[in-house]
Amino acid sequence: MNEPPTSKLIMRSLFLVLSLCIVSGFQYASAQVEYTALPGDTFARIARAHDVTLTELWEANPGRGEALLPGEVVRIPQPMKLVSVLDVADSEPVVHTVEAGQTLYAIADIYGIEVAQLETWNPTAVQGLSIGDVLVVGALSQEKPVNLESLGVPVLTDQSLPVLRQDTLRTLLMLPFMLEADTVDGGGYSAKTNRLREIALEFMHGAQWATRLLSDSGYAVALRLVDTEPDSLGVHLWSMADLEWADVVLGPLRKEPLDSVNSLLQNSVVPQWVLTPQNPAIWEKHPLAFSMEPNPAPGMQRLGALAAQQHAGDTVIMLETRGADIALERAFRRGFLSTAADSTVLQSVPANTQFSEGLIAELDTSKLNPIAIPAGKSAQSLYAYVQTELQLADSFPVHVYGHPDSRSFGFLERRYLDRSHYTLPISKLTRWSDSEVAGQMKQFRAAHATDPSVYGLIAFDAMIESARWQGLPWPLPAQVYFTLNWQWNETRSRFINEHWSLETFVNGGWEPVR
Structure with a gap:
C-alpha cells in the first residue's frame, strides 16, 4: 500500500543524521559484508537480523531509496575494530572505557600490550571490570599522577555536575519515529502516529541545528538517532549497545520507554535529558537524569516576596484552591x-x-487591591472567573500575581493584563533581542524555511548544555530558550534548574521587574 507523499517525506527526513567524529590515538578499521534482499525485506528487518542499528545500515548504503527489490545487494556494516597505534613508551597516557563483554585480556589485545602492563597501570582492575569503568593505558610518570579529568574521563562526585569526555560528544537521540507503525484502513497513518513523528522530527532538527553550530565552534559531535517504538512484534530497533556508546542521552519522550531507559542508565555515569514534562517518579531512578524545566517553588517564592515588598501595609488576597497546586500556594506564602x-x-x-x-x-473599592493566584493550569476556569469579575467591577485599581503558565492562557485579554499590572515568574523565553540568538535562529530558518518549534529549542539547549559539561575552552553557541541555574536539591538528591525572573505586563507588553 502506497504511503502519501507527506509520509514519504517524513520517512526520508528521519535519516538525515550529522555525524562528526574526531579520534586521537587510534585508527578505525571497519569491514562490510553483502546481503542479497529477499521478497518482503525492509531495511529495518535487515538491521534487526544483523544486529546493527537502522542508522548504521543507512550510512553503509547512502543514496538508496526506501523500497527494496528482491535481489538487491545491501551492504551490512560490521563492528569497528580499534587498530592500535599506541606506543607504550609514550609519556602521555590515554584512557579506555570498558564496554560490555570486555576483559583485561581483550583490552590488552586491542592496544597490543601485555595484561600485566595493564594491571600495573590499573591495580583496582584486578578485582574485576564493570561496564563504564575507565582504564589508563600508557606509561605513567611516578612523579606526576594522572589527572583523569584532564584526560576527558567522565568524573562524578556528589553534588557536582557531570564532566564529559573532551574528544567527541557522542549523543544518542531516542525519539518516537514510529518507523514500524501500522497503517489504518485506507492507507496512511493515524493522527497520533503522524503527530508523534512530527514532534520527533522537530526534536531531531533542533539537535542537528545545535550539532552544526557546535561544529562551527570547534566541538566534535557524533549524533545517533534511534526509534524508541517497537515493531508489530514488539521488537525494538535499539539495544544496550546504543546506550553504552553514548556520552549523553536525549529522551525518550513517552512514559514507558523513558521509564525503561532511565532504569537501564541508573548505575551509569551517562547523563540523560528528560525532554518533556513527566512525573519525576518516572525518571528520577537515574541520579544523572536532568530536566531543564525549572522547579516552580522558587519562582513562586520570589513572586510572594515581591508582592510583600510592593504592597507593604496593604492587604494581599491569595486565592487558595488547596488542590493540585497546594505546594505552590505554600511557596507563595513562604x-x-x-x-x-x-x-x-x-x-x-x-x-x-x-x-x-x-x-x-473581600475587595476594598477605595484603594488598590493586590490579588494572588498561585495555582496553574488546573485552575484556568478560576483565572477566567477572576478576569470577568474584575472587568465588571472596574472602578478601582487591582494588581494580580499569577502562575507562570497563565502567560499562555489565550483568554486573558490585553486590556485586563494592562489594568491589573499582571505579574508572574518566567523561566523560559526565546531571547529575540539577543543578537547572537537572532543569528542562530536565522541559520535554522535558512535550513528549514521556518522558525524552530519549542521542541527544537529544547533539544538545542540540551545539546549546548551537554557540550558545556565537556569543559573545553572554546566558545559555545548561546542557549535560546532556557536559562539554567543548577542548584542541588537535598530532598530529591539531584540538581534542579531554579532560574526564575519576574515580569509585569505594562503599556501593552511584558517588562522585567527591576
Missing part, C-alpha cells in the same frame, strides 16, 4: 512571609479551580 513586616496582611480566600465565590466581597 516568600511573602519572609519579606512582610506584618504577617496578618496576607489574607487567604477559599477558592476552587473554577471560581471564588467570596472574592468581590
Whole structure:
C-alpha cells in the first residue's frame, strides 16, 4: 500500500543524521559484508537480523531509496575494530572505557600490550571490570599522577555536575519515529502516529541545528538517532549497545520507554535529558537524569516576596484552591512571609479551580487591591472567573500575581493584563533581542524555511548544555530558550534548574521587574 507523499517525506527526513567524529590515538578499521534482499525485506528487518542499528545500515548504503527489490545487494556494516597505534613508551597516557563483554585480556589485545602492563597501570582492575569503568593505558610518570579529568574521563562526585569526555560528544537521540507503525484502513497513518513523528522530527532538527553550530565552534559531535517504538512484534530497533556508546542521552519522550531507559542508565555515569514534562517518579531512578524545566517553588517564592515588598501595609488576597497546586500556594506564602513586616496582611480566600465565590466581597473599592493566584493550569476556569469579575467591577485599581503558565492562557485579554499590572515568574523565553540568538535562529530558518518549534529549542539547549559539561575552552553557541541555574536539591538528591525572573505586563507588553 502506497504511503502519501507527506509520509514519504517524513520517512526520508528521519535519516538525515550529522555525524562528526574526531579520534586521537587510534585508527578505525571497519569491514562490510553483502546481503542479497529477499521478497518482503525492509531495511529495518535487515538491521534487526544483523544486529546493527537502522542508522548504521543507512550510512553503509547512502543514496538508496526506501523500497527494496528482491535481489538487491545491501551492504551490512560490521563492528569497528580499534587498530592500535599506541606506543607504550609514550609519556602521555590515554584512557579506555570498558564496554560490555570486555576483559583485561581483550583490552590488552586491542592496544597490543601485555595484561600485566595493564594491571600495573590499573591495580583496582584486578578485582574485576564493570561496564563504564575507565582504564589508563600508557606509561605513567611516578612523579606526576594522572589527572583523569584532564584526560576527558567522565568524573562524578556528589553534588557536582557531570564532566564529559573532551574528544567527541557522542549523543544518542531516542525519539518516537514510529518507523514500524501500522497503517489504518485506507492507507496512511493515524493522527497520533503522524503527530508523534512530527514532534520527533522537530526534536531531531533542533539537535542537528545545535550539532552544526557546535561544529562551527570547534566541538566534535557524533549524533545517533534511534526509534524508541517497537515493531508489530514488539521488537525494538535499539539495544544496550546504543546506550553504552553514548556520552549523553536525549529522551525518550513517552512514559514507558523513558521509564525503561532511565532504569537501564541508573548505575551509569551517562547523563540523560528528560525532554518533556513527566512525573519525576518516572525518571528520577537515574541520579544523572536532568530536566531543564525549572522547579516552580522558587519562582513562586520570589513572586510572594515581591508582592510583600510592593504592597507593604496593604492587604494581599491569595486565592487558595488547596488542590493540585497546594505546594505552590505554600511557596507563595513562604516568600511573602519572609519579606512582610506584618504577617496578618496576607489574607487567604477559599477558592476552587473554577471560581471564588467570596472574592468581590473581600475587595476594598477605595484603594488598590493586590490579588494572588498561585495555582496553574488546573485552575484556568478560576483565572477566567477572576478576569470577568474584575472587568465588571472596574472602578478601582487591582494588581494580580499569577502562575507562570497563565502567560499562555489565550483568554486573558490585553486590556485586563494592562489594568491589573499582571505579574508572574518566567523561566523560559526565546531571547529575540539577543543578537547572537537572532543569528542562530536565522541559520535554522535558512535550513528549514521556518522558525524552530519549542521542541527544537529544547533539544538545542540540551545539546549546548551537554557540550558545556565537556569543559573545553572554546566558545559555545548561546542557549535560546532556557536559562539554567543548577542548584542541588537535598530532598530529591539531584540538581534542579531554579532560574526564575519576574515580569509585569505594562503599556501593552511584558517588562522585567527591576
